Amino acid sequence: MDLSGPRWKGRGFAEIANSNPMSRVVLQLQTALSQSGTAAFLAGNNALLRAEPEIANLLSRAAFGREVINSGTDNQIFQLGPEEAFYLSHSLKCLKITRDSDDTPPSENELWAYLKSKNEAFPESYMAYKHLRSKNWVVKPGIQYGVDFVAYRHHPALVHSEYAVIVVREGDRNSRLSSMTDLYCTLRACGSVAKTLLKLSIRCCGVNGSMRDSPDCLEDFDVDERTITRFIPAQSREDRDLDEVAMEFGEKV
Amino acid sequence: MDLSGPRWKGRGFAEIANSNPMSRVVLQLQTALSQSGTAAFLAGNNALLRAEPEIANLLSRAAFGREVINSGTDNQIFQLGPEEAFYLSHSLKCLKITRDSDDTPPSENELWAYLKSKNEAFPESYMAYKHLRSKNWVVKPGIQYGVDFVAYRHHPALVHSEYAVIVVREGDRNSRLSSMTDLYCTLRACGSVAKTLLKLSIRCCGVNGSMRDSPDCLEDFDVDERTITRFIPAQSREDRDLDEVAMEFGEKV
Numbered sequence: 001m002d003l004s005g006p007r008w009k010g011r012g013f014a015e016i017a018n019s020n021p022m023s024r025v026v027l028q029l030q031t032a033l034s035q036s037g038t039a040a041f042l043a044g045n046n047a048l049l050r051a052e053p054e055i056a057n058l059l060s061r062a063a064f065g066r067e068v069i070n071s072g073t074d075n076q077i078f079q080l081g082p083e084e085a086f087y088l089s090h091s092l093k094c095l096k097i098t099r100d101s102d103d104t105p106p107s108e109n110e111l112w113a114y115l116k117s118k119n120e121a122f123p124e125s126y127m128a129y130k131h132l133r134s135k136n137w138v139v140k141p142g143i144q145y146g147v148d149f150v151a152y153r154h155h156p157a158l159v160h161s162e163y164a165v166i167v168v169r170e171g172d173r174n175s176r177l178s179s180m181t182d183l184y185c186t187l188r189a190c191g192s193v194a195k196t197l198l199k200l201s202i203r204c205c206g207v208n209g210s211m212r213d214s215p216d217c218l219e220d221f222d223v224d225e226r227t228i229t230r231f232i233p234a235q236s237r238e239d240r241d242l243d244e245v246a247m248e249f250g251e252k253v
Numbered sequence: 254m255d256l257s258g259p260r261w262k263g264r265g266f267a268e269i270a271n272s273n274p275m276s277r278v279v280l281q282l283q284t285a286l287s288q289s290g291t292a293a294f295l296a297g298n299n300a301l302l303r304a305e306p307e308i309a310n311l312l313s314r315a316a317f318g319r320e321v322i323n324s325g326t327d328n329q330i331f332q333l334g335p336e337e338a339f340y341l342s343h344s345l346k347c348l349k350i351t352r353d354s355d356d357t358p359p360s361e362n363e364l365w366a367y368l369k370s371k372n373e374a375f376p377e378s379y380m381a382y383k384h385l386r387s388k389n390w391v392v393k394p395g396i397q398y399g400v401d402f403v404a405y406r407h408h409p410a411l412v413h414s415e416y417a418v419i420v421v422r423e424g425d426r427n428s429r430l431s432s433m434t435d436l437y438c439t440l441r442a443c444g445s446v447a448k449t450l451l452k453l454s455i456r457c458c459g460v461n462g463s464m465r466d467s468p469d470c471l472e473d474f475d476v477d478e479r480t481i482t483r484f485i486p487a488q489s490r491e492d493r494d495l496d497e498v499a500m501e502f503g504e505k506v
Contacts, residue, residue: 188399189438
């Protein structure tokens with residue numbers, strides 16, 4: 001299967017995506033959320049928010065969160081994953097996050113500590129999410145493919161995800177992909193769903209980074225991007241038609 | 254894809270397998286090796302042996318090792334993996350193993366230490382191999398599928414491998430399959446090649462087991478066998494024809 005470039009889900013979808021850049025949709029969402037003063041509240045590892053029709057439409061178009069089934073009102077309930085909620089709150093500064101039981105919203109440090117208490121790898125996971133989202137990739141959970149995230153070139157309704165993303169903390173010798181069998185297994189699983197494996201190693205280069213106990217550590221994180229593919233000898237031969245090569249050697253290939 | 258039972262590679266192959274039980278083929282190999290006094294010598298992680306035609310035939314039929322390309326003599330060179338070599342030497346007591354440079358064959362403890370120096374996980378890996386081979390499964394390396402071994406009901410020429418085997422040391426929190434993404438990934442990779450994932454956890458229950466520095470530890474090892482499959486709701490419904498159920502409910506399923 002040819003893995004080069006995006007696999008659009010329908011004819012003309014590439015043009016729809018090109019005329020609606022994701023960066024613009026996210027900017028519209030950011031503006032609308034800021035102006036409306038929308039708040040989400042924490043529920044376990046996720047955040048829930050009640051969205052007016054305009055915001056609901058923008059959340060859908062920007063592919064943030066997922067709609068929770070709901071009837072009887074005009075407003076829709078969206079469930080945001082931890083990275084999504086923190087990205088809207090901390091990086092785009094357009095979403096307030098509260099605790100259900102408590103009127104005082106948690107500080108950024110408190111929110112960070114809460115999310116890290118739910119998932120020890122949250123700092124690296126968030127860094128990877130932020131890294132890809134800020135490059136206008138659409139990033140969604142990858143658990144059904146056995147990876148951390150999947151990355152789409154545009155909205156998942158238009159295009160299949162191109163990358164299966166695994167996030168590792170650099171220097172962690174027991175991380176995913178550190179054993180050969182795991183690596184082969186992951187390459188095979190990615191290949192069977194026509195995705196390229198993207199390994200994001202989060203490197204810490206500073207004192208805040210190693211502490212990881214406030215969002216300040218993000219400034220000390222570096223992201224090393226690496227795609228991993230299986231070697232296919234035929235693709236690595238000189239870029240000539242095989243028949244031509246065969247003719248030169250006087251034999252059929 | 255139906256994963257229940259073996260997938261034979263051709264018509265009548267099940268009957269061929271039934272009339273040539275693997276236990277009998279291995280017994281013939283064991284007898285022939287013992288009588289001929291065949292020796293293999295260590296080469297890196299593997300062992301090489303020069304086999305007379307009868308032994309070569311039995312090694313092939315019992316699916317031990319692989320033939321190394323070779324011309325000009327009647328004898329054939331076979332390369333045995335570390336588990337295969339140690340199984341023939343230690344468990345079936347029918348193969349001498351020597352060092353190339355040294356006429357004195359290593360003791361069992363020396364051989365164990367040598368193989369363990371090449372692969373720290375050799376004790377558990379060998380225990381898993383021995384466990385399956387002694388139940389007459391044919392066990393081959395699984396690296397191409399991203400697992401430790403694959404297990405065949407009979408000779409790989411007759412049947413596809415049924416199990417993709419991962420060996421873990423019980424209590425090792427960083428072992429394969431300990432993260433959810435790795436588990437999902439492995440299930441997906443196994444599913445795509447129609448194999449059932451078999452996790453063999455090697456538990457140590459004794460003082461020799463925890464030392465792991467001589468083959469004596471094998472007596473203190475217990476093997477916990479667990480197959481892992483994805484839940485497929487349709488298979489878990491009551492064992493009646495779906496049309497029948499649909500008729501009862503007066504609707505199409």
